[in-house]
Amino acid sequence: MSLRKGAPLAIAALLLCHAMVLFAGFFAPYSPEMQYRLLAFAPPTYIHFVDTQGRLHIRPFMYRWAPLPGSLSEFREDRNSIHPVHFFVPGGEYKILGLFASRMHLFGTDKQAPVFLIGTDAYGRDQFSRLLYGGRISLFTGLLAAAIAVALGLCLGGIAGYYGGLVDDAFMRGAEIFLAMPWLYLLLAVRAALPLHIAPEQAFVLLIAVLGVVGWARPARLIRGVVLSAKQREYVLAARGFGASDLYILRRHVLPQAFGVALNQAALYIPQFILAEVTLSFFGLGVSEPAPSWGNMLAGLQRYYVLESCWWMFAPAVALVAVLLAYYRMFSCYVLNTPRV
Amino acid sequence: MDDETLSDPLLEVRQLSKTYVRGRWNSSGKSRVAALENVDLTILPGSAIALVGKSGSGKSTLARCLARLEEPDSGEVWFAGKDLLRLPYGELNRMRRGIQLVFQHSASAMNPRLTAAEIVAEPLQIQNQTTRREQRAQALTMMEQVGIPRGWSERRPLEFSGGQRQRLAIARALVLKPPLLILDEALAGLDLTTQMRIANLLLELRDSLSLSYLFISHDLQMAAYLAGTIAVMQLGRIVESSTARELLSNPRHAASRQLVGSIPKALACSDGD
Numbered sequence: 110m111s112l113r114k115g116a117p118l119a120i121a122a123l124l125l126c127h128a129m130v131l132f133a134g135f136f137a138p139y140s141p142e143m144q145y146r147l148l149a150f151a152p153p154t155y156i157h158f159v160d161t162q163g164r165l166h167i168r169p170f171m172y173r174w175a176p177l178p179g180s181l182s183e184f185r186e187d188r189n190s191i192h193p194v195h196f197f198v199p200g201g202e203y204k205i206l207g208l209f210a211s212r213m214h215l216f217g218t219d220k221q222a223p224v225f226l227i228g229t230d231a232y233g234r235d236q237f238s239r240l241l242y243g244g245r246i247s248l249f250t251g252l253l254a255a256a257i258a259v260a261l262g263l264c265l266g267g268i269a270g271y272y273g274g275l276v277d278d279a280f281m282r283g284a285e286i287f288l289a290m291p292w293l294y295l296l297l298a299v300r301a302a303l304p305l306h307i308a309p310e311q312a313f314v315l316l317i318a319v320l321g322v323v324g325w326a327r328p329a330r331l332i333r334g335v336v337l338s339a340k341q342r343e344y345v346l347a348a349r350g351f352g353a354s355d356l357y358i359l360r361r362h363v364l365p366q367a368f369g370v371a372l373n374q375a376a377l378y379i380p381q382f383i384l385a386e387v388t389l390s391f392f393g394l395g396v397s398e399p400a401p402s403w404g405n406m407l408a409g410l411q412r413y414y415v416l417e418s419c420w421w422m423f424a425p426a427v428a429l430v431a432v433l434l435a436y437y438r439m440f441s442c443y444v445l446n447t448p449r450v
Numbered sequence: 451m452d453d454e455t456l457s458d459p460l461l462e463v464r465q466l467s468k469t470y471v472r473g474r475w476n477s478s479g480k481s482r483v484a485a486l487e488n489v490d491l492t493i494l495p496g497s498a499i500a501l502v503g504k505s506g507s508g509k510s511t512l513a514r515c516l517a518r519l520e521e522p523d524s525g526e527v528w529f530a531g532k533d534l535l536r537l538p539y540g541e542l543n544r545m546r547r548g549i550q551l552v553f554q555h556s557a558s559a560m561n562p563r564l565t566a567a568e569i570v571a572e573p574l575q576i577q578n579q580t581t582r583r584e585q586r587a588q589a590l591t592m593m594e595q596v597g598i599p600r601g602w603s604e605r606r607p608l609e610f611s612g613g614q615r616q617r618l619a620i621a622r623a624l625v626l627k628p629p630l631l632i633l634d635e636a637l638a639g640l641d642l643t644t645q646m647r648i649a650n651l652l653l654e655l656r657d658s659l660s661l662s663y664l665f666i667s668h669d670l671q672m673a674a675y676l677a678g679t680i681a682v683m684q685l686g687r688i689v690e691s692s693t694a695r696e697l698l699s700n701p702r703h704a705a706s707r708q709l710v711g712s713i714p715k716a717l718a719c720s721d722g723d
Contacts, residue, residue, distance in 0.1 A: 343559040350517045350551050351573035351626070352543035361572075362561055 116442035119435040126432060130244035134203030137238035138217045138224055141401045143201065145223055145233035148174055150182050150419050153228045161188055169194045173222035192222035228421035230409055236424055243401035243425065246309070247390075248432065250316050251383030257321025258382075259375045262328025263367060269329065270336030271359060281333065284326035292323040293389075300394055309400035316395055320382050328374040332367045339363045376440030380433040387429060403429055459528075460629055460662050461516070461549070463491040466525030468511055468686075485511040486522065487686040493630065498656065498663035500673030500694070502709060503683035509666045512683070513634045516664070517551040518542060529630075547577060550623035554635035556615035560607040566593065566618055567603035573626045589625055595658075596621045596651060613644035617651065624659065632664045637672060649676055670709050674698055682706045 129136045145151075156169045170193045172186035198217040205211050218224045226237040269280035296319045303315070339345065345362050353361075389395040390404025398405060403425035410416050410423070466489045473480035485508045493499055501509050514520040516527060518534060527534040530548060537545060550573075553559040560569050570589035579585065590600055596617040607615055616636060623631055633652070637645045649672060655661060667673045673680050674694035681691040684705040690697070701707045 342561075343553050343555060344561045346514075346519050347551070347553065347559050347622075348572065348576065350519055350546060351576045352546040353576045354543075357576060365563060 116439055119438035119442075122435045123432070123439060126244070126435070127248060130241055130248055132205065133238070133241035133245060134205060134211065135213060136215050137235070137241045138200065138214050139235045139238045140201050140203065141234065141239045141242040142399050143234060143238070145229060145235075147176065147181075148184075148223070148225075148229055148233040149231055150415070151184055151225055151229045151233070152419075153421055154225045155186065156194065157191075160191060166191075166193075171218060171222060171224055174225075192218045194218055194224060227424045228419070230406070230422065231415070236406070236421060239401040239406055240403070240424055240428060243403050243406055244428070246313055246396050246400070246402040247383055247386050247404065247429070250313065250320070250386040251379045251381075254317045254320035254324065254382040254385075255375045255378035257317065258324030258378055259328050259371050261321070261325035262330075262374065263332055263364075263371050265325060266329035266332030267336050267359065267364065267367060270333035271340055271355070271363065273337070277333070281330070284329050287323055287326035288330075290323055292319065295319060295323060296389065296394060306397070309396045312396045316386055316389065320385055324378060324382070328371060328378075331370050331374065335367045335370050336363050339366045373440075376436070380436045383429070383433065383436075387425075458495075459492045460495045460497075460530070461491070461493040461664075462526075462528040463489055463512075463516070464526040464528070465490065466512070466515060466522050466527065468508075468515055468520060468522045470511075484686050486515065489525070489686070489688055491681065491688065493662050493664060495629065496656070496660050496662055497679070498665060498677040500665045500667060500677035500680045501683060502667055502670055502673050502680055503705070504668065504709075507683040508686040509683055510634055511686075513551060513632045513664065513666055517549050517632060518546060519551070544577075547573075547626040548628050549630045549632065550626065550628040551632045551634060552616070552619050552623050552636040554638050556612065556619045557607065559619055560615070560622075562606060562608050565604045565606060566598065566610070569607060569618065570622045570625055573622060577626060589621070592621045592625045593618070595655070596624075612640050613648060616640065616644075616648055620648075620651070620655070624655065624661075627659070629660075630662045630664065632666065634666045635668070636665075637667065637669070645672065652676060668709075670698070670713055682709065 151174045154171050154174070156171055158166055158169055160166065160170070170191040172188050173190070173192060174184040175187040177183040177185055194216055195218065196216050198214055199212040200214040200217050202210055202212050216224070223235065225235050227240065228236050230236055230239070265280055265284075269277040296316075299315065299319055303311075307315070340358070340363055342362070345358055348358055348362060386395055386402065387404035387407065390402045391408050393405070393408065395404050396402040406422075406425045409419075415422050466486055467484070468486040470483045470485050471480050472483070489508075489512060491499070491512075501512065503509050511520060515522045522535060525535070529545065532545065534542065534545060564572070567586055567589050570593055571585045574580070574585040574588060575582075580588075590603055593603065594600060598614060598617055598621065602610075602614075607618065610618060619636070620631075637648060640648065652663065653676065656663060663677065665673060665676050670680070674697075678693060679691060680694050680697045681688045682697070682701075682703060682705055683689065684703075690701070690703040690706045692702075697706060698710060701710045
């Protein structure tokens with residue numbers, strides 16, 4: 110019972126996270142490519158309610174970051190003027206789900222004082238906006254690649270287990286080849302075969318394809334085992350005696366058992382593939398600049414200066430840990446520990 | 451018993467043979483086991499025949515070949531005027547309704563995820579008869595007929611006792627209204643009281659639904675109680691076939707003598723008239 114604790118919270122957090130990422134245009138105040146050149150490595154903006162005269166404001170406000178004299182990378186708050194934070198403000202144009210154009214943003218300030226909830230990067234781009242847009246690539250790589258791997262595993266493992274014999278042997282030898290394949294080097298080889306600069310969309314598809322296609326073997330083997338044992342049950346024999354077709358038996362008696370295993374595999378794969386994307390992009394093999402992904406955002410940390418003095422640059426790592434924890438929490442409550450009779 | 455009535459046989463098996471080949475598709479040394487050798491068997495409408503024999507004598511293989519769950523190597527199975535072994539696939543699946551099988555292990559013969567009503571309705575669903583609602587209604591009626599209350603229709607098979615589950619299995623086998631029911635060790639593993647109750651249920655159903663039975667068992671006494679004719683199998687052959695009374699009092703073949711000789715003596719005396 111205690112295992113189920115925290116699961117609703119994890120699900121709510123994941124739903125919110127995915128919604129924010131999907132509707133990044135609305136939740137992010139700026140476009141991920143928008144640069145504030147004079148505000149490189151600006152720390153997170155402080156949100157105030159009390160001004161210098163000690164008056165309480167109902168509407169939150171902020172002060173503008175001003176570079177310290179003689180420095181480009183150290184800032185202090187310019188307290189001469191307050192800049193209120195407004196909600197549901199018009200701003201830069203974006204497309205909702207890539208379909209409808211909109212200018213509405215959840216929050217924003219005036220042009221002279223941009224708000225940076227988690228600071229800016231080396232080019233003065235808003236980290237919070239980039240985190241949301243980058244989450245699209247990172248989170249959906251995991252989801253889609255896991256979906257492909259498990260769907261392939263379900264089909265191929267199901268066929269191998271159900272038909273057995275030569276088909277089974279052929280499929281399982283194939284699976285062994287894929288299990289033995291070092292996917293990182295395969296990805297390197299595929300990447301090397303393509304032009305140096307590929308569009309972010311192409312990189313995204315490539316990542317999903319490689320992770321998904323290489324990942325089918327493990328779920329396939331597990332599902333084959335389940336199908337193999339399920340098809341020898343007497344109730345399958347009984348159904349055959351009533352005149353059931355292969356399709357009926359697969360649908361009604363065999364695959365429902367395999368779904369549990371498939372879900373388990375997906376549960377393990379989604380966080381693993383999210384992490385794989387982050388790792389690859391960190392090394393510059395995934396989605397490349399200027400498109401953000403959590404991996405290439407973290408790549409900024411490869412510079413010692415950033416590592417040492419810009420703590421806000423770790424934000425994608427914090428987000429990553431939170432998302433992975435939420436995924437594991439949810440799955441261990443609802444998939445791994447659910448007795449499936 | 452009405453075994454002696456003159457009518458066309460319901461089921462006629464001629465020279466049925468089945469050899470099991472062990473080994474994978476690519477293994478060189480495959481072992482062969484002859485499970486059935488030239489078996490002949492006739493079942494008249496409304497009659498009950500028991501098939502007895504030691505484990506491994508081919509009883510279950512015969513049952514599975516008749517229900518076409520196994521593919522016999524050669525021979526003929528005439529049922530309702532058609533040779534089941536030479537039917538096209540689609541027609542075979544329709545003809546299957548006529549011969550139903552009840553398995554020994556009721557627990558593994560039912561998908562544990564489905565409810566009792568779903569399990570009993572499954573044959574109707576597979577044969578795609580009538581609407582879902584009607585299928586369920588028929589299933590519930592059949593469950594009542596075998597003594598399972600309507601209120602239990604949403605329980606899962608593992609929530610039933612062994613005897614209740616076997617009743618459920620019988621309901622499932624009968625829901626397509628087959629003329630022939632094969633019971634493959636269907637009473638084995640149940641306590642004696644339950645065995646007796648189900649045996650009586652089977653006799654009642656035989657009268658009310660005009661069923662024929664092929665009752666497979668290694669319990670000679672139960673076989674004699676349920677069936678007029680008993681066939682003894684040994685090593686894939688039917689070695690003796692006679693009326694229950696005659697087999698019990700005067701077994702001719704060595705295998706039959708061995709079976710009759712292994713009935714516990716106290717019971718044998720009380721049953722020997």
